[in-house]
Amino acid sequence: MIGGGLAGLVAAGELARRGRRVVILEQEPETSLGGQAFWSLGGLFMIDTPEQRRMGIKDSLELARADWFGSAQFDRPEDHWPRQWAEAYLEFAAGDMRAYLHGHGLRWFPVVGWAERGGAEAHGHGNSVPRFHLTWGTGPGVLEPYEARVHAAISEGKVEIRYRHRVSRLIVENGAVCGAAGDVLAADTVARGVQSSRDVTGDFELRADAVIVASGGIGANHDLVRRHWPTDRLGGPPKSMLSGVPHHVDGRMLAIAESAGAALINVDRMWHYTEGVRNWAPIWPKHAIRILPGPSSMWFDAEGNRFPAPCLPGFDTLSTLKAILATGHEYSWFVLTQKIIEKEFALSGSEQNEDFTSKSWRMLLKDRLSKGAPKAVEAFKQHGADFVVADTLPELVEAMNALGEVEIKLAHLQAQIEDRDRQLDNPFAKDAQIIALRGSRAYRGDRLLRTAKPHRILDPEAGPLIAVKLHIMTRKSLGGLHTDLEGRALTGAGEPVPGLYAAGEAAGFGGGGYHGYNALEGTFLGGCIFSGLKAGKNA
Numbered sequence: 001m002i003g004g005g006l007a008g009l010v011a012a013g014e015l016a017r018r019g020r021r022v023v024i025l026e027q028e029p030e031t032s033l034g035g036q037a038f039w040s041l042g043g044l045f046m047i048d049t050p051e052q053r054r055m056g057i058k059d060s061l062e063l064a065r066a067d068w069f070g071s072a073q074f075d076r077p078e079d080h081w082p083r084q085w086a087e088a089y090l091e092f093a094a095g096d097m098r099a100y101l102h103g104h105g106l107r108w109f110p111v112v113g114w115a116e117r118g119g120a121e122a123h124g125h126g127n128s129v130p131r132f133h134l135t136w137g138t139g140p141g142v143l144e145p146y147e148a149r150v151h152a153a154i155s156e157g158k159v160e161i162r163y164r165h166r167v168s169r170l171i172v173e174n175g176a177v178c179g180a181a182g183d184v185l186a187a188d189t190v191a192r193g194v195q196s197s198r199d200v201t202g203d204f205e206l207r208a209d210a211v212i213v214a215s216g217g218i219g220a221n222h223d224l225v226r227r228h229w230p231t232d233r234l235g236g237p238p239k240s241m242l243s244g245v246p247h248h249v250d251g252r253m254l255a256i257a258e259s260a261g262a263a264l265i266n267v268d269r270m271w272h273y274t275e276g277v278r279n280w281a282p283i284w285p286k287h288a289i290r291i292l293p294g295p296s297s298m299w300f301d302a303e304g305n306r307f308p309a310p311c312l313p314g315f316d317t318l319s320t321l322k323a324i325l326a327t328g329h330e331y332s333w334f335v336l337t338q339k340i341i342e343k344e345f346a347l348s349g350s351e352q353n354e355d356f357t358s359k360s361w362r363m364l365l366k367d368r369l370s371k372g373a374p375k376a377v378e379a380f381k382q383h384g385a386d387f388v389v390a391d392t393l394p395e396l397v398e399a400m401n402a403l404g405e406v407e408i409k410l411a412h413l414q415a416q417i418e419d420r421d422r423q424l425d426n427p428f429a430k431d432a433q434i435i436a437l438r439g440s441r442a443y444r445g446d447r448l449l450r451t452a453k454p455h456r457i458l459d460p461e462a463g464p465l466i467a468v469k470l471h472i473m474t475r476k477s478l479g480g481l482h483t484d485l486e487g488r489a490l491t492g493a494g495e496p497v498p499g500l501y502a503a504g505e506a507a508g509f510g511g512g513g514y515h516g517y518n519a520l521e522g523t524f525l526g527g528c529i530f531s532g533l534k535a536g537k538n539a
Contacts, residue, residue, distance in 0.1 A: 001015075001025065001211075001212050002211065002214060002215050003024075003026065003213070003214035003216060003253070004028075004033050004034070004035060005037055005215075005216055006034065006035060006142065006143060006146065006525060006528040007506075007528040007529075007535075008024060008504070009033075009034065009147060009149075009150050009532070010146050010528065010532025010533055010536060011214060013146055013536065014537055015539060016149070016150070017536075018537070019158075020158070020539075021158055022153070023159075023160045023161075023206060023208070024150075024160070024162065025167055026161060026162070026163050027166040027185060028163065028196055029163055029187070029189065029190060030161075031190065031191060031192045032196075032246070032248070035216060035249075036246070037139045037142060037525060038143060038350060039139055039246070039349050039350055039351065040138065040349065040350065041134065041139065041348050041350065041353065042137065042140075042141055042350065042525065043135070043521060043525070044097075044132075044135060044522045044525055045093055045131050045522030045523045046526075047090070048060055048094055049108075049112075051108055051110060052112050052131070055112055055445050056444065057130055057443075059131065060094075063129070064090055064093070064131070066123075066128075067128050068520060069516075070123050070126075071116075071126065071516065072086060073125075074516050078266070078482065081484055081511035082510070082511040082512055082513045082514045082516065083511075084484075085483075085510035085511035085514035086515075086516070088485060089510065089526065097526070104146075107135070107137075108136060109356065111445040112130040112131065112132060113130055113132030113445070113450075114127065114129070114130035114440070115131075116317065116518075117314055117315045117316075118316060120315075125319075125518045126316065126520075127520050130443065131522060132522045133522065136359050137359050139349075139350045139357075139525070140350055142525055164184060164187060164188070165185075165204055166198075167181070167182040169256060169259070169260075170211060170257065172261065175261075175498060177211050177497060177500040178207050178209075179206050180205075180211055181205040183203055185197065185198060186200070191283075193284050195246075195247045195284060195285060211500055212503060213253055213489070213506050214502070214503045214535070215506050216251075216504065216505045217245075217251060217505040218249065218251030218254070219243065219245040219249045219272075219474040219475055219476065219477070220245050220284070220474070221250045224251050228268050228270065229268070233268075233322070233517075234318070235322060235326055238325065238472050239330065240330055240471075241286070241472050241473060241474055242278065242471050242472070242473040242474070243284065243285065244272075244289075245284075245475065253506060257481055257500065260497065261497045262482070262489040262491065262497050262500055262502070263482040263489075263490055263512075264482070265479055265513060266480070266508060266512055267477070267480070269479045269508075269516070270477055270479070271317070271515070271518075271519050272321060272475055274317065274321050274332065275470050276288035276289070276291075276471040276473030277289055277470065278471070280379070280380060280385065283351075289349060290349075290473060291334070291347060291348075292345075293314055293344060293345060294314065294340070294344025294345070295313055295437050295451060296433075296437055296451065296454070297340055297344070298334070298335045298416075298457060299312065299313060299332060299333070299334060300332060300335060300413070300416075301329065302327060302329035302331055302333070302404060303406055303407075303408060304333075304408035304409060304412055304413045307323055308432070309432035311323045317518075321472065324472065329406065331470060333404075333467055335396070335413075335417070335457065335465070336465075336467075336468075337455070337459070337464075338463055338466065339452050340462075340466075341381065341466055342373045342452070343453075345374075345377045346374070346377070352376045353376065355368070381466070386403070386470070387467075388400060388403060388466070388467045389466050390465050391463060391464050393410065393417070393458065394410055396467055400469075403469055417457050418458065419431075420433070421456035424454055424456060437451065438454070476505060477505055478508055479513040480502070480505065480506050481508070482494075482512035483511055484496065484511075486534065486538040487501045487534040487539065488500070488501055489501060489502050490512075501535045501538070502531075503531040503532045503534070503535040504527070504531055505524070507531055509523065509527025509531060510527055
């Protein structure tokens with residue numbers, strides 16, 4: 001097993017259950033077991049659950065399939081297996097997934113989140129209903145049962161983890177993959193996520209009946225991201241990006257598997273966020289935190305021009321990314337009020353949500369229902385390099401201009417904000433964001449926890465005013481190693497590579513890209529679990 005992230009742990013546990021002996025090769029220290037999943041918010045895409053029904057949400061496999069395929073927009077011959085994986089995952093998410101996870105001890109926050117709301121067309125991208133189930137315990141809570149299962153298998157002699165083992169080649173004999181070889185890296189005691197050394201102290205070679213690649217994606221390798229960037233769809237790649245993943249997410253195993261005969265497909269499909277802010281207490285290089293916004297903040301480009309629908313907070317990630325790059329600049333701005341930040345701002349990641357991660361209802365109620373913004377958000381507002389706060393719009397624009405690279409004209413920004421504010425004077429509106437805001441509040445989960453009561457941005461009673469400079473941040477690969485429904489890696493001709501399997505992000509979360517062009521959120525951890533189970537049952 002190459003990689004000790006979520007997909008690798010799931011597959012290893014399943015293999016051990018079947019009586020197989022597993023060696024996990026992990027290039028990072030023991031502190032990083034669990035990989036990227038540890039840092040995640042723990043959201044899972046599930047369909048027609050008790051949590052949804054209690055919130056008045058009517059969901060179905062049919063509706064979810066329409067949303068998924070409307071978002072994926074599969075259009076390539078090599079999308080055959082990604083389509084099959086999407087169908088299989090949807091059946092899982094609407095069927096056994098919740099009971100299976102519940103049996104492993106997972107529980108979810110009762111309010112289901114409504115992520116990636118779409119591009120304004122019923123047949124296109126987006127979730128028609130809330131499906132983002134936030135795991136109690138966030139990413140560590142998702143990992144917990146699989147880590148426990150692997151550690152139990154270690155005590156039984158079924159699983160061994162070799163840390164600081166970096167694979168540099170797969171051993172191929174008579175056309176079959178029968179092992180892996182590489183470098184033993186120097187022991188390192190760095191904390192989880194901190195960049196570890198690459199000093200080599202030795203080498204290794206191991207042989208096995210099967211090899212599973214579960215090494216993750218490419219998000220921290222910005223050169224590789226730019227090499228695969230979909231210029232034809234999004235425009236040229238950014239010259240400057242932040243990283244939403246630790247430095248070890250380097251994608252090196254993809255080329256190594258390819259050299260052993262496996263095919264890579266859909267490498268130009270990727271998922272990067274537009275709401276990144278510089279972490280004021282960084283752990284890894286260029287460490288970004290994503291703002292998870294509610295629907296009320298106004299979104300402007302670097303020059304102060306308001307983005308049109310569907311480029312609204314939380315609606316269509318890749319359309320907004322394309323719109324930002326089309327301006328010739330690589331950042332944008334949220335403009336909002338104190339009332340909005342208190343109700344609507346959340347931050348991605350387990351470390352930014354201590355209340356959920358620690359499973360403390362007392363801490364959650366105190367932090368989320370007390371006066372002011374949540375503690376982690378308030379810390380970014382006070383210390384973050386990308387946040388500016390002012391009592392008046394002229395003062396705000398002056399601070400924005402000091403932080404930005406191009407000048408924003410006060411009169412131009414003010415006119416757009418006043419036009420928006422004017423739309424709140426009656427129950428009717430033509431402003432797409434105001435209409436969307438009122439639609440969001442029709443869902444009681446948003447009305448209770450995620451959407452501020454509509455008010456004028458320039459209302460002094462709602463202040464102070466806040467502006468946030470937003471950066472493009474890398475996150476997920478949507479393409480990867482081509483696999484069939486058994487998790488077997490395929491050649492360029494579509495034939496299985498004997499002895500080689502792939503799971504998780506390295507396999508595009510299944511098939512080499514089961515998201516297609518767009519993700520619906522909550523499908524990354526879910527894809528790691530599902531593809532890890534498939535590989536573990538078949539290898």
